[in-house]
Amino acid sequence: MTDAYLSGSCFPMASSFAGSLDALGHWRAGLGRRLDEFSHFLGEHDLADPAAAEALDTLRRGLVNEKLIVAFVAEFSRGKSELINAIFFADTGRRVLPATPGRTTMCPVELGHDPEEAPALALLPIGTRLEGLSLSDLRTQPRAWTHIPLDVSQPERLSESLQEVMRTQWVSVDEARALGFWQDDTPEDNPPVDDAGRVEVPAWRHAMINYPHALLKRGLVVIDTPGLNAIGAEPELTLSLLPSAHAMVFILGADTGVTKSDLTIWRDHLGSPATTSFVVLNKIDALRDPLASPEKIEEQIEAQRASTARTLGMSPERVFPLSARQALAARVDGESEALEESRILDLEAALGAQLLPQRREVLEQTVVDTVMRTEALVTRRLGDRRRQLAEQLLELRGLRGKSGAKTRLMIERVDAETREFEQCTARLQAMRMVHSRMLKNALVDLTSDRLREEVAEMQAAMHASLLNLGAKKAFMGLCSRLRELLEATQTRGNEIHTMLTASFAKLNAEFGFSLSVNPMPDMGRFIQELTLIQRNYVQYLGLTQALRLSQGKFMEQFRRMLMSKLRVVFENASGELELWNKMASSQVDSQLRERRRGFRRRREALERIQAASGELEHRLAELEAQDAQLQQQVAKCAELIERLKQHAQTDPARTDGPGGALLDLDLDLDLRVAAQA
Helix, strand or coil, rough: CCHHHHCCCCCCCCHCCCHHHHHHHHHHHHHHHHHHHHHHHHHHCCCCCCHHHHHHHHHHHHHHCCEEEEEEEECCCCCCHHHHHHHHHHHHHHCCCCCCCCCCCCEEEEEEEECCCCCEEEEEHHHHHHHCCCHHCCCCCCCEEEEEEECCCCHHHHHHHHHHHHEEEEEEEEHHHHHHHCCCCCCCHHCCCCCEEEEEECCEEEEEEEEECCCCCCCCEEEEHHHHHHHCHHHHHHHHHHHHHHHHEEECCCCCCCCHHHHHHHHHCCCCCCCCCEEEEEEEHHHCCCCCHHHHHHHHHHHHHHHHHHHHHHCHHHHHEHHHHHHHHHHHHHCCCHHHHHHHHHHHHHHHHHHHHHHHHHHHHHHHHHHHHHHHHHHHHHHHHHHHHHHHHHHHHHHCCCCCCHHHHHHHHHHHHHHHHHCCCHHHEEEEEEEEHHHHHHHHHCCCHHHHHHHHHHHHHHHHHHHHHHHHHHHHHHHHHHHHHHHHHHHHHHHHHHHHEEEEEEHHHHHHCCCCCCCCCCCCHHHHHHHHHHHHHHHHHHHHHHHHHHHHHHHHHHHHHHHHHHHCCCCCHHHHHHHHHHHHHHHHHHHHHHHHHHHHHHHHHHHHHHCCCCHHHHHHHHHHHHHHHHHHHHHHHHHHHHHHHHCCCCCCCCCHHHHHHHHHHHHHHHHHHHHHH
């Protein structure tokens, strides 16, 4: 993206989706720096145990790898690719994605940026559908893809390379049926047959473009989905890619309104209430009539907008009439008045105002929750260190003016206290054994083996019904059982929390620990994710797909895809539960080490004092200096955490006030780093 485009000298980027996404990217980058600063401070002063450090590292990686997925869905010839060009790629001075009349993008296209890979177009041959492997499986197999290098320095050559996504091939009807492009039960939707009895199908199943565009570097991923035929033939689009999108932009023709195939896409694949959807009425320039007044044309546009909203069952405020072609030309030519007339800024403002704050709020909550848990741990550790120092200071001050015999008695008392403290190891060992057994029981229902058993039971129930017509009922039964497993895990986790709370209270009272238990992770979040998967799949498992499931290859692909989605939910739930338990266990280990180190230092100090009369005051001065350092660490830790929270709670769109100033500082730092690079 050019500097002029970024800075807003061409157009008012503050109101555009691109500008809002860029602000969100700077917010995330600044938050990452705050986390790095906090983690470095904790590591430098040995204040974070391995579990807390792992949690912060996971959070940092999540911020870096955060993706904002926007899916553009439309039937052919609705101007979808032109709209993507106008919103994201006008800075190149030309069309990047093919956007000519008729069919252009023949396969789903995913645009993103991977800094570890060179710019390239990766294409998955259509024949891989016959192998039964899902897209998620094939993503990890580079040899399955055809790779075409992209010359991003030459927009014209770049555009020529991307023409490859338009390539088609001719196959027999039987081959088209096997590939999913021919349905005997819905002949009216089948593609035309040529004189040789062949059917034209896409040459590629999926395309991924790695393109170093400024917005893609910020974590944007654009999914370009071509037409109902492509969606129906690739179930993973419906069940995985589209549901994973944070927003969907559904493009219609302003001149045609909602056609039958448009309505089928909306009802079968996009109309979920859980999805943030925007509808675009493109090509309003086609409604402009030199013989009609501007007022009359505006009435026609608004009537089409209202009709579209009624048909799709949504608010007219989420339907955006615009001209993508006019918007792209205006941005390329730098004509702000023509850009305003295209009305694309209304869509961009809505995307920025509705979608990006939702993502920021999710990230903010995740950051604040993790930092609060870490803060509790660090506060306990610093408090425990200060308490031990206070005990040593009190003990050593009592030695002033005392004889060597008194010092020897103090050494003996330290030895006795050490032996008494070491009696806790047996109690800790018993608690660990109970904890390990309870954790194993809690995790047993979240394993991949258990998940495979449940999916196999669903598959058996489907096969038992005639032509898999009981597919929806079998799937609903699976979701019900999986929900019960997550609820049982929550119950077992609560039992672990109760056990640890009671055990820690006794250890604190008897051996002077300062142990505490963080709240048990809420499995409700994973139950909600399961509910979302259920909603998407139930919407998909209609009569047509039930008949398809009677085909072995289709059923295997369906099973693999379902396992992939469910495994993510269950692995995340298991990982969060394990991390919670690890943080509880690691604070026991760290406090045990701290107490042993404290006893050792007390004895060494007393031995030095016994050997040299002047050592007492020197040691007292050392301890007082250490306590002053700990107080500074407490203050610095509180300052870093407060800055983290302030940054997390800052609205990236604001440029005024304290939060805006903080974001401006982050932006300035980013620009300085970029200039040095």
